[in-house]
Amino acid sequence: MKKTLFITYGLLIVLTASTAFISNTMSVSGLAIVLIMGLSVLKFLLVSFEFMELKKANSFWKVSVIAVLALIVLGIIL
Template sequence: MKKTLFITYGLLIVLTASTALISNSMSVSRLTIILIIGLSAVKFLLISFKFMELKKANAFWKVSLISVLGLIVLGIIL
């Protein structure tokens, strides 16, 4: 249990550093925005399922969280 939390935390740090590198190294374009939003969505899901223990919640909450996240990301990209 503790090992998976450290792995998740390390992955969150890598994703955050990747987001910072992408935002600093690339010019502002549609691809840059999609990459940053995608990485942020992955980080949101990691935090929700690992640290907020959503994986133990009812299936309704899992589906509704992923659906709302998908709608938000789709709305931002379009």
């Protein structure tokens, strides 16, 4: 379990660095926005499932969190 947390933490650091790299190298475009939002969604899901123990929760909560996240992201992108 501890190994999984360290791997998740390392992945979060890599994803954060990737987001910073994308925002500094790409001009403001639709592709940059989609990439940054995609990385943000991935980071949110990693934190919620690993550190907030959502993976052990009822399926209702898993589906609810993912559905609300999808609505928020679609609202921002569109």
